Amino acid sequence: MPERRFIRRVSGTVVGLVFVGAAALAQKIPAPEEVLGFKVGADYHLASYQQAYKYFKRLEQATPMVKVVEMGKTSMGRPMIYTVITSPANMAKLDRYREIVRSLSLVKGLTDEQARALAAEGKAVVYIDGGLHAGECAPAQHNIQLAYDLVTGNDPATRAVRDNVILILVFANPDGMDLMAEWYHPNVGTPYEISPMPWAPNKYVGGDVNRDSFMGNMIETQYLNRIVNEEWFPHIVYNHHQTAPFPARIWIHPASEPTNPNVHPLLTRWQNLLGTSMGAAFDRAGQDGAISRTVFDTWYPGYVTQVVDAHNVISLLTETALYEYATPHFYTVDDFPEEYRDFTVSVFYPSPWKGGWWRLRDAVDYCLTASKAVLQTAANYRQELLWDKYQMGRDTMARFKKEPPYAFIVPGEQWDPPTAAELLTRVEKLGIEVYKADKAFVSDGISYPAGTWVIPMSQPFALFLKVLFEEQRYPDLLKYPEAWQGLVAPQKFKDAYLPTYDMAGWTLPYQMGVRAVAANTPLDVPLTPLDRVSAPAGKVEGIGPSYVLSPKTNNSFIAINRVLKQGGEVYRSREPVTVGSDTYPPGAFIVSKGLSASAAETLARDLSLIVTATTKPAPAKSLKLKAPRVALYRAWSENADEGWTRWLLERFEFPYTTVQNPEMRAGELNRNFDVLVIPSMSVNSIVNGHKPGTIPPQYAGGIGDAGVRNVKRFVESGGTLVLLNDASLLAVEKLGLPVADVLKDLRPQRSHWEGPGEAKPVEFACPGSVLRMQFDVKHPVAFGMPEEAPAMFIDSPAFRLNPAFDGGRAPEVIAKYPGGSLLMSGYLKGEQHLQNAVSAAEVPLGKGRVILLGFGVEQRGQPHGTFKLLFNALYYGAANPTLFP
Numbered sequence: 006m007p008e009r010r011f012i013r014r015v016s017g018t019v020v021g022l023v024f025v026g027a028a029a030l031a032q033k034i035p036a037p038e039e040v041l042g043f044k045v046g047a048d049y050h051l052a053s054y055q056q057a058y059k060y061f062k063r064l065e066q067a068t069p070m071v072k073v074v075e076m077g078k079t080s081m082g083r084p085m086i087y088t089v090i091t092s093p094a095n096m097a098k099l100d101r102y103r104e105i106v107r108s109l110s111l112v113k114g115l116t117d118e119q120a121r122a123l124a125a126e127g128k129a130v131v132y133i134d135g136g137l138h139a140g141e142c143a144p145a146q147h148n149i150q151l152a153y154d155l156v157t158g159n160d161p162a163t164r165a166v167r168d169n170v171i172l173i174l175v176f177a178n179p180d181g182m183d184l185m186a187e188w189y190h191p192n193v194g195t196p197y198e199i200s201p202m203p204w205a206p207n208k209y210v211g212g213d214v215n216r217d218s219f220m221g222n223m224i225e226t227q228y229l230n231r232i233v234n235e236e237w238f239p240h241i242v243y244n245h246h247q248t249a250p251f252p253a254r255i256w257i258h259p260a261s262e263p264t265n266p267n268v269h270p271l272l273t274r275w276q277n278l279l280g281t282s283m284g285a286a287f288d289r290a291g292q293d294g295a296i297s298r299t300v301f302d303t304w305y306p307g308y309v310t311q312v313v314d315a316h317n318v319i320s321l322l323t324e325t326a327l328y329e330y331a332t333p334h335f336y337t338v339d340d341f342p343e344e345y346r347d348f349t350v351s352v353f354y355p356s357p358w359k360g361g362w363w364r365l366r367d368a369v370d371y372c373l374t375a376s377k378a379v380l381q382t383a384a385n386y387r388q389e390l391l392w393d394k395y396q397m398g399r400d401t402m403a404r405f406k407k408e409p410p411y412a413f414i415v416p417g418e419q420w421d422p423p424t425a426a427e428l429l430t431r432v433e434k435l436g437i438e439v440y441k442a443d444k445a446f447v448s449d450g451i452s453y454p455a456g457t458w459v460i461p462m463s464q465p466f467a468l469f470l471k472v473l474f475e476e477q478r479y480p481d482l483l484k485y486p487e488a489w490q491g492l493v494a495p496q497k498f499k500d501a502y503l504p505t506y507d508m509a510g511w512t513l514p515y516q517m518g519v520r521a522v523a524a525n526t527p528l529d530v531p532l533t534p535l536d537r538v539s540a541p542a543g544k545v546e547g548i549g550p551s552y553v554l555s556p557k558t559n560n561s562f563i564a565i566n567r568v569l570k571q572g573g574e575v576y577r578s579r580e581p582v583t584v585g586s587d588t589y590p591p592g593a594f595i596v597s598k599g600l601s602a603s604a605a606e607t608l609a610r611d612l613s614l615i616v617t618a619t620t621k622p623a624p625a626k627s628l629k630l631k632a633p634r635v636a637l638y639r640a641w642s643e644n645a646d647e648g649w650t651r652w653l654l655e656r657f658e659f660p661y662t663t664v665q666n667p668e669m670r671a672g673e674l675n676r677n678f679d680v681l682v683i684p685s686m687s688v689n690s691i692v693n694g695h696k697p698g699t700i701p702p703q704y705a706g707g708i709g710d711a712g713v714r715n716v717k718r719f720v721e722s723g724g725t726l727v728l729l730n731d732a733s734l735l736a737v738e739k740l741g742l743p744v745a746d747v748l749k750d751l752r753p754q755r756s757h758w759e760g761p762g763e764a765k766p767v768e769f770a771c772p773g774s775v776l777r778m779q780f781d782v783k784h785p786v787a788f789g790m791p792e793e794a795p796a797m798f799i800d801s802p803a804f805r806l807n808p809a810f811d812g813g814r815a816p817e818v819i820a821k822y823p824g825g826s827l828l829m830s831g832y833l834k835g836e837q838h839l840q841n842a843v844s845a846a847e848v849p850l851g852k853g854r855v856i857l858l859g860f861g862v863e864q865r866g867q868p869h870g871t872f873k874l875l876f877n878a879l880y881y882g883a884a885n886p887t888l889f890p
């Protein structure tokens with residue numbers, strides 16, 4: 006039949022052309038080894054970010070399928086890039102495809118019919134990143150090979166990916182990729198080849214780059230959020246990691262329980278489908294050992310993955326197996342835990358790994374199989390993905406027109422108004438639309454004035470707001486064990502609980518000390534959308550040469566730091582201060598010298614502060630401040646809390662000096678410092694550090710006994726030691742202070758790695774939750790706090806204060822847990838152990854004092870509501886009590 010022959014000939018020609026075209030292109034496209042000097046994943050070789058950057062720039066020159074986009078600089082000054090990979094035809098229409106996915110994502114103004122047409126026309130957008138946790142080396146290396154394979158592959162599957170998918174390929178932590186390569190290579194072939202790097206693989210917070218996503222404190226997090234919520238609105242976000250539960254070779258979805266209830270059910274279905282398609286790809290390729298439904302859950306929204314779920318973006322996590330860096334390792338079955346030695350086959354682990362060599366290249370290959378499975382599945386289900394994203398947004402908008410909460414209301418009247426604006430700015434950055442009420446209105450019986458901030462829930466990412474703003478009720482997995490499909494059933498202990506992988510509760514308005522109210526009935530008030538949330542305007546009121554600033558406002562601390570830096574004279578009143586019609590609580594700042602009228606205006610304007618000028622002198626009972634000379638201890642290990650503390654001090658303009666083990670061991674700390682801050686870490690890591698022989702000698706050991714003696718001497722000679730969260734136990738265990746840890750022996754092991762079958766019976770459990778706390782607001786460390794406020798409990802200690810031993814000054818309570826109703830958000834078992842226990846205290850020692858802040862005062866830079874406890878402690882440590890006649 007001539008017609009049929011004709012068709013066959015044409016299609017044959019077309020295929021031939023494509024093949025010749027791609028092959029011709031492939032000749033110009035450099036293989037990774039031509040730029041790196043070694044094959045991706047070669048033993049003992051890690052490509053640095055600089056090399057990867059160079060390679061992607063070469064790819065961009067060599068093919069129209071690759072476009073490198075530079076977003077700005079990282080914390081340490083490297084260029085932050087992402088790479089777009091798709092067919093030349095798609096690349097030519099990139100803006101159109103981006104507009105399609107954006108419209109479908111934002112829903113507004115589309116009919117179902119229009120959405121269907123767009124879904125038919127558009128392309129699937131898939132974000133894949135590697136290297137977020139830089140110590141997990143394979144994923145970043147895999148990016149290089151993945152790009153090369155995608156632009157050179159001529160098989161039908163790869164072509165389908167290029168035609169149907171726009172890949173956004175991201176190096177999530179450029180600084181870390183370079184730091185790892187720089188640390189590892191000199192150690193290869195030495196006894197320290199697999200020693201841990203003794204600092205974080207980024208400027209500040211180490212592994213917590215994957216806990217920062219809803220807050221967006223780190224600049225790298227801001228870039229990743231920008232790609233997702235402002236630039237590309239991807240259908241899938243796939244975030245690679247490398248900590249598989251041994252001996253499995255990779256962890257894939259479906260996830261463990263619990264799952265966050267605030268996601269559209271289609272989202273979870275897609276996660277399961279994509280995880281299963283990865284699993285099939287592994288078995289097809291003969292790559293054994295993919296495991297699911299254990300260890301990793303999707304409860305906490307601070308991960309790079311879970312932050313996107315409530316934005317109707319399908320998040321995927323994988324955890325490939327890691328030995329160390331690029332060093333190969335041979336495993337025998339004797340290395341396996343007992344339950345894996347007979348290779349039992351199970352529904353979520355159907356092809357057990359049996360041991361053998363594990364090289365960096367093996368891990369890279371697993372990452373490649375997983376990424377390609379996601380891309381191919383996205384190509385196959387292109388239209389469904391585009392439509393479902395629209396439907397998830399559409400359904401969410403419809404849902405909250407019919408059920409509460411109908412909106413969240415953020416009144417202008419706040420304890421710390423600029424911080425309320427800060428909260429709204431953060432959610433706005435993540436795609437939430439904030440409005441102002443045009444008129445006064447009443448909601449659930451409460452009146453609000455015109456200008457009140459309102460966030461209506463009839464928006465496509467409303468579930469994200471619900472995740473952040475509502476109280477978390479961590480599910481009791483033991484109440485209905487059958488409901489969890491066997492995951493929890495075989496409990497060994499009737500009072501065990503299933504711990505979450507990370508936090509159980511995080512309610513952001515609570516953490517930030519901001520009042521946000523859910524509207525449980527529909528609102529009837531006209532609203533105007535805000536282009537940008539702005540803090541209430543600051544101003545200077547009254548007249549006089551002195552200025553009063555509120556201790557309630559976090560920004561006041563920035564203002565005071567600037568004044569102190571200029572040599573100004575500042576007092577803090579121990580009593581309430583009344584100026585005109587305003588009364589300030591204890592701790593009010595009085596700037597009596599060194600601040601001109603115009604400088605006061607500038608501070609008020611820049612920091613949204615109400616500054617009150619007065620002719621009154623500083624009150625009789627005051628503390629005279631001076632710029633505190635702060636030492637911040639840093640161990641030879643990655644410590645996220647140290648990074649967060651450092652970051653926070655910089656953000657609020659507190660000068661500080663990092664001190665390490667040599668200075669701690671040498672002593673003489675009083676000569677240079679008023680305050681020594683030890684961030685949250687175990688007593689063992691402070692005192693003993695790394696065992697000698699496990700790391701190059703200069704990084705071995707901790708502060709040692711000499712360091713402990715010096716710390717004690719520093720305090721006895723008048724210094725102030727501030728111990729954060731876990732580090733508080735140093736006071737109990739090493740400094741011999743009259744303080745007991747009431748949770749000693751009650752603290753459960755964090756046992757998510759052991760699985761529920763191994764869960765321990767626990768009398769007390771409180772994985773990261775928001776608890777109610779009471780403050781003595783007349784104590785200089787609690788100045789400016791409400792008498793009762795939410796605070797973060799993070800595997801924290803709790804104290805009982807004993808009388809001083811030798812009739813000296815008795816310890817003082819700064820904060821404690823109330824006698825009941827402690828839990829505000831998250832999970833708490835065994836509340837009676839915390840009732841009335843002390844959470845923060847001042848313990849005198851010699852001429853100085855130890856300030857115990859035994860909870861997450863600055864945890865991950867989130868609890869703005871308790872930051873000021875740390876700031877107050879720094880000022881207090883350098884202040885002189887003054888009694889004016």
Ligand SMILES: [Zn+2]
Nearest residue numbers: 138141246247
């Ligand atoms: Zn990781």
